[in-house]
Amino acid sequence: MQEQSIGSMLAAARQSAGLSVPQVSAATRVRETIIHRMEQDDYGQCGGLFYARGHVRSVAKAVGLDPEAMVHLFDQQHGGAPVPVRAAAVFQADRTINLPQRRGTNWTMALGVALAIVVVFGMMRVLGDASDQAKTGDGRVASARPVVPPNTPITESPQPAATAEKGMVTLQIRGKRTSYVNVRDAEGRKLFAGTLEAGKTSTWQAAEKVHVLLADASAVSLQVNGKKVRGLGGRGEMVQRSFGPPKPKSR
Template sequence: MQEQSIGAMLAAARQAAGLTVAQVSAATMVRESIIQALEQDDVEQGGGAFYARGHVRAVAKAVGLDPEATVHLFDQQHGGAPRPMPASAVFQADRKIHLPERRGPNWTMALGVALAVAVVFGMLRVLGGASDHVRTGDMHAASARPSVPPNTPITETPRPKPSKTAGKNMVTVRMKAKRSSYVNVHDAKGRKLFAGTLKAGKTSTWRAADRVDVLIADAGAVTVHVNGKRVRGLGGSGEVVRRSFLPPKPQSR
């Protein structure tokens, strides 16, 4: 099966978020006709691929997808990012540039500058010698051992012991792609763990505390194991799925 197109991904994410085209248009200031064209992979109606990149970024953010990863996937499916305009197209090559005529050296000014530099250098050497003595004295004073009252026991700050509960609230998610699919992974605090296309045959593992939130653009393209157990009934082919996974429950004794 072919990789899911950007238009199908945007449409699926919008429907999964429960948004209409009119609501996305109001949130992004992108016309409804352009959003409908993007969902049908028509980039010419909005002015071509150059302008479509900005529309894709805005719509992806509104429907809950990662804007940068979605634009990167858009560039892959439409021949790469637009090339920057060369400087030769902005500046005219035949325009003549008039440079001022070079005059002979001003020896009087050069002599004055050299004399000023010599005076400043001499002052710096004098001041530098005094500062060296000051720094040396400070260094000797700092190297002396602090006085300790007699019969005072020397105690060390105890190191904190590792918590026995560390690792019990961790969630481990391992995902393998049977075919390429867009995947977005966040932890319980909303920090991004991964956002992009998981290529066919690749396997990735993420580990976070308390909870791992996952968005999969094509649930039928991947297999997921959480805390070592495979997740069954994740979703069908081409189905956009949002799931949250929690730490394993403690076993009763």
């Protein structure tokens, strides 16, 4: 099956939602001309890849698609995400400042230059040292994030006692090819969102229901409550599925 382009997916989702291009333009503040070009996979009027990623994210959200999944596909087709620019590099001086020589010392100008240098170096220090970690009194580093991030999948097989718990859903995904996967619980909380590498198997558990979005349905295999899921979709097809707990056995 031929892989769907980003433009065709945006157009199909817009039409499925019953929205016109002017309505999407009003909701996203993206010009109608740019939206028409994006649906034809032409990003030349977006002003560069950075702005094109933002337009893809906004339009995808407006037409009901997962914005993170669409930006991930855009990055895959256009050479990956842009490299972030360090703040220190922005404030680094490219050339030496040559002050004109005067007969007498202009203390006002000298004081202004000194203050400007102090401000610039102060901003460089604050922006360069900012991070999610704080140093403790004994020199150790204490992370501001939780010890186990919520985005970390359970790589070990679930224990039989946990799988048998009433109302729980157990989802296991194995990557055939590297692909984007998004997993959420019944309340919409994110269990995992990112790239699942080829050959890796990950398992999640949640109460009542699990929602799954696959950027490429044929790139993974799924097991729900110990049973393999068949007929997910073709190559390059984006699929959204929901799964509930196992049905109780009839006596």
